[in-house]
Amino acid sequence: MTNARTSLAAAALLCIVVAPLAAQPSAERPPPRTPDGKVSLDGIWVATGAIMLFEGQEAFAAARAADEAAGRPPGNTGETPPYKPEAEARRQYYLERQGLDDPMARCLLTGVPRINFRPLPFEIVQLPDRVIMLYEIHHAFRIIPTDGRPHPEDAEPSYLGESVGRWEGDTLVVDVRHFNDDTWLTGVGTIHTEDLRVTERYTRDSYDTIRYEVTMEDPNVLTRPWTIRETFRLRPDERIREYECIESNEDLLRFERLLEGHATREAP
Amino acid sequence: MHRFAVLLVLAAGVFETRFASAHHSFAAVFDGEQALTLTGEVVGIEWTNPHFHFSIDVKDEAGSVTRWRFEGYPPNMLVRQGWRRDVTLTPGATVTVEGWAAREEPNLGAARWVTFADGRKLAAGPPAGTGGR
Numbered sequence A: 001m002t003n004a005r006t007s008l009a010a011a012a013l014l015c016i017v018v019a020p021l022a023a024q025p026s027a028e029r030p031p032p033r034t035p036d037g038k039v040s041l042d043g044i045w046v047a048t049g050a051i052m053l054f055e056g057q058e059a060f061a062a063a064r065a066a067d068e069a070a071g072r073p074p075g076n077t078g079e080t081p082p083y084k085p086e087a088e089a090r091r092q093y094y095l096e097r098q099g100l101d102d103p104m105a106r107c108l109l110t111g112v113p114r115i116n117f118r119p120l121p122f123e124i125v126q127l128p129d130r131v132i133m134l135y136e137i138h139h140a141f142r143i144i145p146t147d148g149r150p151h152p153e154d155a156e157p158s159y160l161g162e163s164v165g166r167w168e169g170d171t172l173v174v175d176v177r178h179f180n181d182d183t184w185l186t187g188v189g190t191i192h193t194e195d196l197r198v199t200e201r202y203t204r205d206s207y208d209t210i211r212y213e214v215t216m217e218d219p220n221v222l223t224r225p226w227t228i229r230e231t232f233r234l235r236p237d238e239r240i241r242e243y244e245c246i247e248s249n250e251d252l253l254r255f256e257r258l259l260e261g262h263a264t265r266e267a268p
Numbered sequence B: 001m002h003r004f005a006v007l008l009v010l011a012a013g014v015f016e017t018r019f020a021s022a023h024h025s026f027a028a029v030f031d032g033e034q035a036l037t038l039t040g041e042v043v044g045i046e047w048t049n050p051h052f053h054f055s056i057d058v059k060d061e062a063g064s065v066t067r068w069r070f071e072g073y074p075p076n077m078l079v080r081q082g083w084r085r086d087v088t089l090t091p092g093a094t095v096t097v098e099g100w101a102a103r104e105e106p107n108l109g110a111a112r113w114v115t116f117a118d119g120r121k122l123a124a125g126p127p128a129g130t131g132g133r
Helices: A002-021 A050-055 A056-070 A083-098 A251-261 B002-018 B075-080
Strands: A045-047 A123-124 A132-135 A141-145 A160-166 A172-177 A195-205 A210-216 A224-236 B030-046 B050-057 B065-072 B094-102 B108-115 B120-121
Touching: A045 A050, A050 A056, A050 A224, A056 A224, B030 B065, B030 B108, B065 B094
Parallel strands: A141 A160, B065 B108
Antiparallel strands: A045 A123, A045 A224, A123 A132, A132 A141, A160 A172, A172 A195, A195 A210, A210 A224, B030 B050, B030 B094, B050 B065, B094 B108, B108 B120
16 A cells, blocks of 8 residues: 555656656757766757758758747858968869868868768767767767866877867867868868867757857968857757768769869969 | 859858768769759669769660769668668669759769659758858
């Protein structure tokens, strides 16, 4: 009898606790928290631009409308990157060549932040001392320590750089350094040098969304720090699949042929 | 005219990150101005990364056949759009492909949509203008 009463009470309590959560639209659900009290970034996410490919124009428009209503900035404002004249000339050169020189087309690892804007999902696994990002594109990953350790002393320049994170309230701030210069920042021709420093800010502002703000600093090519934004959307029914780039990459040969046929001017 | 040019630049910027391609700039190979719709018999399927390819034989009114090869999404994205390897697209099937022609390579296209004999229509590749300018 006591057991039955306890079960009944537990069930009633469960209803009280769970029912409002279930009834609440997920957009109004608060972001979940980890046992240590931090907002959890756990989940499979995709940049808003990818919604166009995953679900079509209507869903994309709805996502953007939801962002606007929530005061989230659009992912791209059409702003021209603040390049110094020589670097801008180089960007224009790559644009004229229609992106034939894109390192990504050669299946090289896509750098930060560009990897976050690809139209393929990535999973965030948040642990007490580090955050792990698992990207479908290239099956790439980042391990971001958040235990207070500094950047490694022996870091060599790399495609994804070396990431070190820290929490500022509910925002994960990631400082990325030690890049090579074989990646583009966002779009065609957005070059950088090995002096690039990237600061990313991930804020899960609702159950379904992460506000992403990234600032790129490279005094060799940029006139000032360049900040862009994006909203990542939770994809609860998604799983990270395999995306292998080299297998049948005809573009290597095709681009070589096209480049030969392009009697373009010398790179500035 | 000036306003039109500004709009074009804006559109290019918007396409860049929002409708980003997974692999390369659309414009590097294809011409978004050269839309095409072709119906033909499937003669080959390559279910590979970073793009899948398939070929169709297109017969003109005089009966002569031209083989067209199309590029589309990689398998991970095709599966998300409802495709299954060896099931969805099979040799001998007649399909209608909507897409765009390559800028330089003859009889090569980017597939956006494939419509099957039963009327089903599946996305086969990204929209024009993705991944760059």
